[in-house]
Amino acid sequence: VVAEDLEVCSSVVNTQAPEHEKHGGVIPELASREHLLRIIGVVEQALIEADTKPADLRAVAVTRGPGLLGCLAVGISTAKSLGLAWDKPVVPVNHLEGHLFSAELERADVRYPAVILLVSGGHCLLIDARERGRYELLGQTRDDSPGEAFDKVARELGLGYPGGPIIDRLAANGKDAYRFPRPLASEGLDFSFSGLKTAVRRRLEAGSYEVDDLAASFAAACYDVLITKLNRAIAEREPESVIVVGGVAASPILRERLRHELTIPPEALILPALKYATDNAAMIGAAAWWQIANEPPAGGNFGPSPRLALRAAPG
Protein backbone atom coordinates (compact mmCIF):
# COMPACT_ATOMS: atom_id res chain seq x y z
CA VAL A 1 0.00 0.00 0.00
CA VAL A 2 1.59 3.22 -1.25
CA ALA A 3 0.23 6.75 -0.76
CA GLU A 4 0.12 9.36 -3.51
CA ASP A 5 3.18 11.15 -2.11
CA LEU A 6 5.01 7.79 -2.37
CA GLU A 7 5.06 7.20 1.36
CA VAL A 8 5.03 3.43 1.81
CA CYS A 9 2.21 2.45 4.18
CA SER A 10 3.10 -1.24 3.89
CA SER A 11 5.29 -3.36 1.67
CA VAL A 12 4.93 -7.09 2.12
CA VAL A 13 7.61 -9.19 0.48
CA ASN A 14 6.69 -12.83 0.55
CA THR A 15 10.06 -14.01 -0.58
CA GLN A 16 10.28 -17.39 -2.16
CA ALA A 17 14.00 -17.47 -1.50
CA PRO A 18 14.14 -20.22 1.19
CA GLU A 19 12.32 -22.60 -1.13
CA HIS A 20 14.51 -21.54 -4.02
CA GLU A 21 17.79 -21.78 -2.22
CA LYS A 22 17.47 -25.53 -2.44
CA HIS A 23 16.96 -25.21 -6.16
CA GLY A 24 19.54 -22.56 -7.00
CA GLY A 25 17.10 -20.14 -8.56
CA VAL A 26 13.52 -19.15 -9.17
CA ILE A 27 11.70 -22.01 -10.82
CA PRO A 28 8.75 -20.92 -12.95
CA GLU A 29 6.09 -23.52 -12.35
CA LEU A 30 6.99 -23.84 -8.72
CA ALA A 31 6.93 -20.06 -8.48
CA SER A 32 3.49 -19.61 -10.05
CA ARG A 33 1.99 -22.33 -7.84
CA GLU A 34 3.51 -20.60 -4.83
CA HIS A 35 2.15 -17.29 -6.09
CA LEU A 36 -1.34 -18.69 -6.26
CA LEU A 37 -1.15 -20.07 -2.74
CA ARG A 38 0.21 -16.93 -1.16
CA ILE A 39 -1.10 -13.92 -3.02
CA ILE A 40 -4.37 -13.41 -1.11
CA GLY A 41 -2.55 -13.64 2.22
CA VAL A 42 -0.04 -11.06 1.05
CA VAL A 43 -2.78 -8.63 -0.01
CA GLU A 44 -4.57 -9.07 3.33
CA GLN A 45 -1.36 -8.53 5.27
CA ALA A 46 -0.52 -5.40 3.25
CA LEU A 47 -3.93 -3.90 4.09
CA ILE A 48 -3.64 -4.80 7.77
CA GLU A 49 -0.11 -3.40 8.11
CA ALA A 50 -1.19 -0.18 6.37
CA ASP A 51 -4.33 -0.03 8.53
CA THR A 52 -6.30 0.52 5.32
CA LYS A 53 -9.67 -0.71 4.07
CA PRO A 54 -10.19 -1.59 0.41
CA ALA A 55 -12.67 1.30 0.17
CA ASP A 56 -9.83 3.74 0.97
CA LEU A 57 -7.78 2.66 -2.04
CA ARG A 58 -7.57 4.68 -5.24
CA ALA A 59 -6.62 1.75 -7.46
CA VAL A 60 -5.18 -1.75 -7.58
CA ALA A 61 -1.78 -1.86 -9.31
CA VAL A 62 -0.34 -5.02 -10.80
CA THR A 63 2.77 -6.02 -12.75
CA ARG A 64 1.93 -6.72 -16.37
CA GLY A 65 5.44 -7.76 -17.49
CA PRO A 66 8.15 -8.49 -18.25
CA GLY A 67 8.36 -11.71 -16.29
CA LEU A 68 7.32 -15.32 -16.12
CA LEU A 69 3.96 -15.86 -17.78
CA GLY A 70 2.49 -18.05 -15.02
CA CYS A 71 3.35 -15.63 -12.23
CA LEU A 72 2.12 -12.61 -14.20
CA ALA A 73 -1.16 -14.37 -14.92
CA VAL A 74 -1.74 -15.10 -11.23
CA GLY A 75 -1.11 -11.45 -10.31
CA ILE A 76 -3.27 -10.03 -13.08
CA SER A 77 -6.25 -12.29 -12.49
CA THR A 78 -6.08 -11.56 -8.76
CA ALA A 79 -5.86 -7.80 -9.35
CA LYS A 80 -8.76 -7.85 -11.79
CA SER A 81 -10.90 -9.83 -9.35
CA LEU A 82 -10.10 -7.43 -6.51
CA GLY A 83 -10.77 -4.45 -8.79
CA LEU A 84 -14.17 -5.85 -9.64
CA ALA A 85 -15.04 -6.73 -6.04
CA TRP A 86 -13.86 -3.40 -4.65
CA ASP A 87 -15.01 -1.30 -7.61
CA LYS A 88 -11.49 0.11 -8.17
CA PRO A 89 -9.60 0.64 -11.43
CA VAL A 90 -6.74 -1.78 -12.12
CA VAL A 91 -3.46 -0.21 -13.25
CA PRO A 92 -1.12 -2.48 -15.25
CA VAL A 93 2.50 -1.55 -14.53
CA ASN A 94 5.70 -2.37 -16.36
CA HIS A 95 8.02 -4.13 -13.89
CA LEU A 96 11.01 -2.19 -15.27
CA GLU A 97 9.25 1.15 -14.71
CA GLY A 98 8.51 0.01 -11.18
CA HIS A 99 12.25 -0.39 -10.61
CA LEU A 100 12.87 3.05 -12.08
CA PHE A 101 10.48 4.55 -9.50
CA SER A 102 11.87 2.53 -6.58
CA ALA A 103 14.43 5.24 -5.76
CA GLU A 104 11.59 7.76 -5.30
CA LEU A 105 9.84 5.80 -2.58
CA GLU A 106 9.77 7.77 0.66
CA ARG A 107 11.77 10.65 -0.79
CA ALA A 108 10.52 13.61 -2.77
CA ASP A 109 13.84 15.16 -3.77
CA VAL A 110 14.66 13.27 -6.96
CA ARG A 111 15.39 15.77 -9.72
CA TYR A 112 15.14 15.28 -13.44
CA PRO A 113 16.61 14.85 -16.01
CA ALA A 114 18.13 11.70 -14.53
CA VAL A 115 20.40 8.96 -15.77
CA ILE A 116 19.13 5.65 -14.42
CA LEU A 117 20.99 2.34 -14.25
CA LEU A 118 18.82 -0.72 -13.68
CA VAL A 119 20.95 -3.75 -12.78
CA SER A 120 19.43 -7.02 -11.60
CA GLY A 121 19.38 -10.73 -12.32
CA GLY A 122 17.40 -10.34 -15.49
CA HIS A 123 18.23 -6.81 -16.61
CA CYS A 124 20.99 -4.34 -17.33
CA LEU A 125 19.62 -1.08 -18.74
CA LEU A 126 21.04 2.42 -18.88
CA ILE A 127 18.30 5.01 -19.32
CA ASP A 128 17.96 8.74 -19.72
CA ALA A 129 14.79 10.04 -18.07
CA ARG A 130 14.48 13.58 -19.43
CA GLU A 131 11.50 13.97 -17.16
CA ARG A 132 9.69 11.78 -14.67
CA GLY A 133 8.15 8.77 -16.40
CA ARG A 134 9.64 9.47 -19.87
CA TYR A 135 12.50 7.22 -20.87
CA GLU A 136 15.13 6.93 -23.54
CA LEU A 137 17.20 3.76 -23.61
CA LEU A 138 20.89 4.62 -23.78
CA GLY A 139 22.38 1.15 -23.52
CA GLN A 140 21.72 -2.40 -22.46
CA THR A 141 23.47 -5.71 -22.17
CA ARG A 142 24.23 -7.62 -25.33
CA ASP A 143 24.39 -10.94 -23.52
CA ASP A 144 24.13 -11.45 -19.74
CA SER A 145 22.99 -9.24 -16.90
CA PRO A 146 25.48 -8.65 -14.07
CA GLY A 147 23.19 -10.44 -11.60
CA GLU A 148 23.17 -13.50 -13.82
CA ALA A 149 26.97 -13.41 -14.12
CA PHE A 150 27.26 -13.25 -10.31
CA ASP A 151 24.91 -16.23 -9.93
CA LYS A 152 26.78 -18.29 -12.51
CA VAL A 153 30.22 -17.55 -11.08
CA ALA A 154 28.92 -18.39 -7.58
CA ARG A 155 27.61 -21.72 -8.83
CA GLU A 156 30.90 -22.50 -10.62
CA LEU A 157 32.64 -21.89 -7.30
CA GLY A 158 30.23 -24.27 -5.59
CA LEU A 159 28.69 -21.46 -3.54
CA GLY A 160 24.99 -20.79 -2.95
CA TYR A 161 22.24 -18.66 -4.46
CA PRO A 162 21.78 -15.76 -4.97
CA GLY A 163 25.38 -15.22 -6.04
CA GLY A 164 25.64 -11.44 -5.54
CA PRO A 165 25.72 -11.23 -1.74
CA ILE A 166 27.98 -14.30 -1.49
CA ILE A 167 30.54 -13.00 -4.00
CA ASP A 168 30.43 -9.56 -2.35
CA ARG A 169 31.13 -11.07 1.06
CA LEU A 170 34.15 -12.99 -0.25
CA ALA A 171 35.29 -10.01 -2.31
CA ALA A 172 35.51 -7.87 0.82
CA ASN A 173 38.39 -10.11 1.96
CA GLY A 174 40.15 -10.32 -1.39
CA LYS A 175 41.94 -8.07 -3.85
CA ASP A 176 41.69 -7.55 -7.59
CA ALA A 177 44.61 -9.90 -8.24
CA TYR A 178 43.57 -11.34 -11.59
CA ARG A 179 42.65 -8.20 -13.53
CA PHE A 180 39.85 -9.74 -15.55
CA PRO A 181 38.81 -7.92 -18.74
CA ARG A 182 36.39 -4.96 -18.54
CA PRO A 183 34.20 -5.85 -21.54
CA LEU A 184 33.17 -2.91 -23.77
CA ALA A 185 34.52 -0.50 -21.14
CA SER A 186 36.14 1.71 -23.77
CA GLU A 187 33.20 1.95 -26.16
CA GLY A 188 29.63 3.22 -26.03
CA LEU A 189 26.93 2.59 -23.45
CA ASP A 190 26.08 -1.06 -24.10
CA PHE A 191 27.21 -3.78 -21.72
CA SER A 192 28.61 -7.28 -22.13
CA PHE A 193 29.39 -9.68 -19.31
CA SER A 194 29.77 -13.05 -21.02
CA GLY A 195 33.47 -12.57 -21.87
CA LEU A 196 34.14 -11.82 -18.22
CA LYS A 197 32.39 -15.06 -17.30
CA THR A 198 34.68 -16.93 -19.70
CA ALA A 199 37.76 -15.31 -18.16
CA VAL A 200 36.66 -16.45 -14.69
CA ARG A 201 36.06 -19.97 -16.00
CA ARG A 202 39.56 -20.12 -17.53
CA ARG A 203 41.06 -19.06 -14.23
CA LEU A 204 39.03 -21.71 -12.41
CA GLU A 205 40.04 -24.41 -14.84
CA ALA A 206 43.69 -23.41 -14.58
CA GLY A 207 43.27 -24.46 -10.94
CA SER A 208 45.47 -21.86 -9.23
CA TYR A 209 43.38 -19.22 -7.51
CA GLU A 210 42.38 -17.80 -4.15
CA VAL A 211 38.60 -17.79 -3.89
CA ASP A 212 38.51 -14.39 -2.10
CA ASP A 213 40.72 -12.83 -4.77
CA LEU A 214 38.69 -14.45 -7.53
CA ALA A 215 35.49 -12.99 -6.08
CA ALA A 216 37.15 -9.59 -5.62
CA SER A 217 38.57 -9.60 -9.15
CA PHE A 218 35.26 -10.57 -10.71
CA ALA A 219 33.26 -8.04 -8.69
CA ALA A 220 35.81 -5.31 -9.43
CA ALA A 221 35.56 -5.95 -13.16
CA CYS A 222 31.73 -5.84 -13.09
CA TYR A 223 31.54 -2.71 -10.97
CA ASP A 224 34.30 -0.96 -12.95
CA VAL A 225 32.25 -1.42 -16.11
CA LEU A 226 29.05 -0.13 -14.47
CA ILE A 227 30.81 2.95 -13.12
CA THR A 228 32.65 3.65 -16.39
CA LYS A 229 29.38 3.51 -18.34
CA LEU A 230 27.59 5.70 -15.80
CA ASN A 231 30.33 8.32 -15.97
CA ARG A 232 30.19 8.26 -19.77
CA ALA A 233 26.41 8.73 -19.69
CA ILE A 234 26.82 11.56 -17.16
CA ALA A 235 29.30 13.32 -19.46
CA GLU A 236 27.00 12.95 -22.47
CA ARG A 237 23.68 13.77 -20.80
CA GLU A 238 24.57 16.10 -17.92
CA PRO A 239 21.75 14.87 -15.65
CA GLU A 240 20.56 16.45 -12.41
CA SER A 241 20.45 13.01 -10.74
CA VAL A 242 21.93 9.57 -11.16
CA ILE A 243 19.69 6.74 -10.00
CA VAL A 244 20.92 3.16 -9.55
CA VAL A 245 18.22 0.53 -8.96
CA GLY A 246 17.68 -3.25 -9.16
CA GLY A 247 19.00 -6.14 -7.08
CA VAL A 248 22.66 -5.40 -7.85
CA ALA A 249 22.12 -1.88 -6.40
CA ALA A 250 21.81 -3.62 -3.03
CA SER A 251 25.52 -4.47 -3.10
CA PRO A 252 27.33 -2.57 -0.33
CA ILE A 253 30.56 -2.58 -2.34
CA LEU A 254 28.88 -1.08 -5.40
CA ARG A 255 27.03 1.52 -3.31
CA GLU A 256 30.24 2.61 -1.67
CA ARG A 257 32.05 2.88 -4.99
CA LEU A 258 29.20 4.85 -6.57
CA ARG A 259 29.40 7.39 -3.76
CA HIS A 260 33.09 7.97 -4.43
CA GLU A 261 33.65 7.41 -8.12
CA LEU A 262 30.79 9.06 -9.99
CA THR A 263 31.52 12.45 -11.54
CA ILE A 264 28.50 14.12 -9.94
CA PRO A 265 27.94 15.94 -6.65
CA PRO A 266 27.24 13.41 -3.85
CA GLU A 267 23.66 14.65 -3.32
CA ALA A 268 22.84 13.93 -6.98
CA LEU A 269 23.28 10.18 -6.45
CA ILE A 270 19.97 8.49 -5.64
CA LEU A 271 20.02 4.92 -4.34
CA PRO A 272 16.84 3.16 -3.26
CA ALA A 273 16.56 2.04 0.34
CA LEU A 274 17.99 -1.49 0.47
CA LYS A 275 14.55 -3.04 0.92
CA TYR A 276 13.34 -1.40 -2.30
CA ALA A 277 16.41 -2.26 -4.42
CA THR A 278 15.23 -5.81 -5.02
CA ASP A 279 11.80 -6.78 -6.37
CA ASN A 280 8.97 -5.36 -4.26
CA ALA A 281 5.36 -4.27 -4.58
CA ALA A 282 5.80 -0.71 -3.33
CA MET A 283 7.70 0.29 -6.47
CA ILE A 284 4.80 -0.97 -8.58
CA GLY A 285 2.51 1.27 -6.55
CA ALA A 286 4.82 4.24 -7.14
CA ALA A 287 4.82 3.69 -10.90
CA ALA A 288 1.03 3.28 -10.79
CA TRP A 289 0.58 6.74 -9.22
CA TRP A 290 2.52 8.27 -12.09
CA GLN A 291 0.36 6.40 -14.59
CA ILE A 292 -2.87 7.46 -12.89
CA ALA A 293 -1.79 11.11 -13.15
CA ASN A 294 -0.36 11.00 -16.67
CA GLU A 295 -1.96 8.25 -18.73
CA PRO A 296 -5.49 7.37 -19.81
CA PRO A 297 -6.97 4.49 -17.76
CA ALA A 298 -5.99 1.05 -19.04
CA GLY A 299 -9.45 -0.47 -18.75
CA GLY A 300 -9.80 -4.16 -18.02
CA ASN A 301 -8.68 -5.47 -21.36
CA PHE A 302 -5.04 -6.35 -20.75
CA GLY A 303 -3.16 -9.57 -20.13
CA PRO A 304 0.32 -10.71 -19.18
CA SER A 305 3.13 -9.43 -21.40
CA PRO A 306 6.23 -11.53 -20.68
CA ARG A 307 8.53 -9.55 -23.05
CA LEU A 308 7.21 -6.06 -22.29
CA ALA A 309 9.78 -3.34 -23.05
CA LEU A 310 10.12 0.16 -21.61
CA ARG A 311 7.92 2.81 -23.12
CA ALA A 312 10.03 5.14 -25.21
CA ALA A 313 10.00 8.88 -24.64
CA PRO A 314 7.70 10.71 -27.06
CA GLY A 315 9.36 12.20 -30.13
Add this chain to the structure above:
Amino acid sequence: MTALIDLPARVLSRGPDATMALAEELVSVLRPGDVLVLSGGIGAGKTVFAKGVARALGIGADAVTSPTFPLHNIYEGTLTLNHFDFYRLRSEQEARDLGVDELADGQALTLIEWGDRFPAVVRPPYLHVDLELGETDDERWVSVRRV
Protein backbone atom coordinates in the same frame (compact mmCIF):
# COMPACT_ATOMS: atom_id res chain seq x y z
CA MET B 1 12.37 -33.50 -39.25
CA THR B 2 16.01 -32.52 -39.02
CA ALA B 3 17.70 -31.78 -42.30
CA LEU B 4 19.97 -34.50 -43.62
CA ILE B 5 23.35 -32.90 -43.95
CA ASP B 6 26.94 -33.93 -43.69
CA LEU B 7 28.54 -32.01 -40.91
CA PRO B 8 32.23 -31.99 -40.10
CA ALA B 9 32.66 -33.46 -36.65
CA ARG B 10 34.46 -30.55 -35.05
CA VAL B 11 35.34 -27.10 -36.35
CA LEU B 12 37.67 -24.53 -34.83
CA SER B 13 36.10 -21.07 -34.55
CA ARG B 14 38.62 -18.23 -34.23
CA GLY B 15 36.20 -15.94 -32.40
CA PRO B 16 32.60 -14.79 -31.83
CA ASP B 17 32.15 -13.57 -35.42
CA ALA B 18 33.28 -16.93 -36.79
CA THR B 19 30.99 -18.75 -34.34
CA MET B 20 28.05 -16.66 -35.52
CA ALA B 21 28.99 -17.34 -39.15
CA LEU B 22 29.05 -21.08 -38.41
CA ALA B 23 25.60 -20.81 -36.86
CA GLU B 24 24.30 -18.97 -39.93
CA GLU B 25 25.74 -21.67 -42.17
CA LEU B 26 24.00 -24.32 -40.12
CA VAL B 27 20.66 -22.50 -40.30
CA SER B 28 20.88 -22.50 -44.09
CA VAL B 29 20.44 -26.28 -44.07
CA LEU B 30 17.87 -26.46 -41.27
CA ARG B 31 14.14 -26.80 -41.72
CA PRO B 32 11.28 -25.16 -39.84
CA GLY B 33 10.55 -27.19 -36.73
CA ASP B 34 14.17 -28.17 -36.12
CA VAL B 35 15.53 -28.17 -32.58
CA LEU B 36 19.11 -27.37 -31.52
CA VAL B 37 20.49 -28.26 -28.10
CA LEU B 38 23.44 -26.05 -27.11
CA SER B 39 25.95 -27.14 -24.48
CA GLY B 40 29.40 -26.17 -23.28
CA GLY B 41 29.42 -24.70 -19.77
CA ILE B 42 29.53 -21.06 -18.76
CA GLY B 43 31.09 -18.58 -21.14
CA ALA B 44 31.44 -21.15 -23.92
CA GLY B 45 29.54 -19.07 -26.47
CA LYS B 46 26.06 -20.58 -26.50
CA THR B 47 24.36 -17.20 -26.64
CA VAL B 48 26.85 -16.05 -29.31
CA PHE B 49 25.85 -19.09 -31.37
CA ALA B 50 22.19 -18.20 -30.78
CA LYS B 51 22.88 -14.67 -32.07
CA GLY B 52 24.19 -16.21 -35.30
CA VAL B 53 21.04 -18.30 -35.64
CA ALA B 54 18.95 -15.17 -35.04
CA ARG B 55 20.87 -13.19 -37.65
CA ALA B 56 20.21 -15.91 -40.22
CA LEU B 57 16.50 -15.46 -39.51
CA GLY B 58 16.69 -11.70 -39.97
CA ILE B 59 16.57 -10.96 -36.23
CA GLY B 60 19.06 -8.39 -34.92
CA ALA B 61 21.90 -10.21 -33.15
CA ASP B 62 22.10 -7.49 -30.48
CA ALA B 63 18.48 -8.12 -29.52
CA VAL B 64 19.29 -11.69 -28.51
CA THR B 65 20.43 -11.93 -24.91
CA SER B 66 20.92 -14.73 -22.43
CA PRO B 67 17.64 -16.55 -21.69
CA THR B 68 18.91 -17.81 -18.32
CA PHE B 69 16.66 -15.54 -16.26
CA PRO B 70 13.57 -15.29 -18.47
CA LEU B 71 13.90 -19.06 -19.27
CA HIS B 72 12.20 -18.63 -22.63
CA ASN B 73 12.59 -15.77 -25.10
CA ILE B 74 10.64 -15.53 -28.35
CA TYR B 75 11.86 -13.62 -31.40
CA GLU B 76 10.04 -13.10 -34.67
CA GLY B 77 12.07 -13.34 -37.89
CA THR B 78 11.58 -15.21 -41.13
CA LEU B 79 10.75 -17.98 -38.67
CA THR B 80 9.85 -17.71 -35.01
CA LEU B 81 12.89 -18.35 -32.81
CA ASN B 82 12.18 -20.07 -29.49
CA HIS B 83 15.19 -19.54 -27.23
CA PHE B 84 15.07 -21.67 -24.09
CA ASP B 85 17.52 -22.12 -21.23
CA PHE B 86 17.63 -25.05 -18.80
CA TYR B 87 20.42 -23.61 -16.62
CA ARG B 88 18.28 -22.77 -13.60
CA LEU B 89 15.96 -25.75 -13.79
CA ARG B 90 16.43 -28.57 -11.34
CA SER B 91 14.21 -31.35 -12.62
CA GLU B 92 13.01 -32.91 -15.84
CA GLN B 93 9.49 -32.02 -14.81
CA GLU B 94 10.34 -28.33 -14.69
CA ALA B 95 11.96 -28.60 -18.10
CA ARG B 96 8.84 -30.29 -19.46
CA ASP B 97 6.69 -27.57 -17.92
CA LEU B 98 8.42 -25.04 -20.15
CA GLY B 99 6.58 -26.63 -23.06
CA VAL B 100 9.49 -27.15 -25.46
CA ASP B 101 7.65 -29.87 -27.39
CA GLU B 102 4.45 -27.88 -27.87
CA LEU B 103 6.33 -24.84 -29.11
CA ALA B 104 8.72 -26.67 -31.47
CA ASP B 105 6.32 -26.59 -34.41
CA GLY B 106 6.70 -26.19 -38.15
CA GLN B 107 6.82 -22.38 -37.98
CA ALA B 108 9.71 -22.13 -35.55
CA LEU B 109 13.32 -22.95 -34.88
CA THR B 110 14.01 -23.94 -31.30
CA LEU B 111 17.28 -23.44 -29.42
CA ILE B 112 17.82 -24.84 -25.94
CA GLU B 113 20.83 -23.56 -24.04
CA TRP B 114 22.05 -26.03 -21.41
CA GLY B 115 19.64 -28.50 -23.04
CA ASP B 116 22.11 -31.30 -22.23
CA ARG B 117 21.16 -30.96 -18.55
CA PHE B 118 17.85 -32.73 -19.24
CA PRO B 119 18.34 -34.55 -22.54
CA ALA B 120 15.40 -36.86 -21.90
CA VAL B 121 13.06 -33.87 -22.20
CA VAL B 122 14.10 -33.08 -25.77
CA ARG B 123 12.47 -35.42 -28.24
CA PRO B 124 14.77 -36.62 -31.06
CA PRO B 125 15.56 -35.90 -33.78
CA TYR B 126 17.53 -32.82 -32.87
CA LEU B 127 21.01 -31.39 -33.38
CA HIS B 128 23.39 -31.17 -30.46
CA VAL B 129 25.83 -28.27 -30.79
CA ASP B 130 28.66 -28.40 -28.28
CA LEU B 131 31.08 -25.53 -27.69
CA GLU B 132 34.42 -26.01 -25.96
CA LEU B 133 37.00 -23.41 -25.02
CA GLY B 134 40.03 -23.45 -27.34
CA GLU B 135 43.65 -22.49 -26.76
CA THR B 136 43.25 -18.73 -26.99
CA ASP B 137 40.61 -16.57 -25.30
CA ASP B 138 38.54 -16.27 -28.46
CA GLU B 139 38.89 -19.75 -29.91
CA ARG B 140 36.11 -22.31 -29.59
CA TRP B 141 35.72 -25.85 -30.83
CA VAL B 142 32.26 -26.25 -32.27
CA SER B 143 30.89 -29.72 -32.83
CA VAL B 144 27.49 -30.65 -34.22
CA ARG B 145 25.97 -34.09 -34.09
CA ARG B 146 22.58 -35.51 -34.88
CA VAL B 147 20.64 -37.13 -32.06
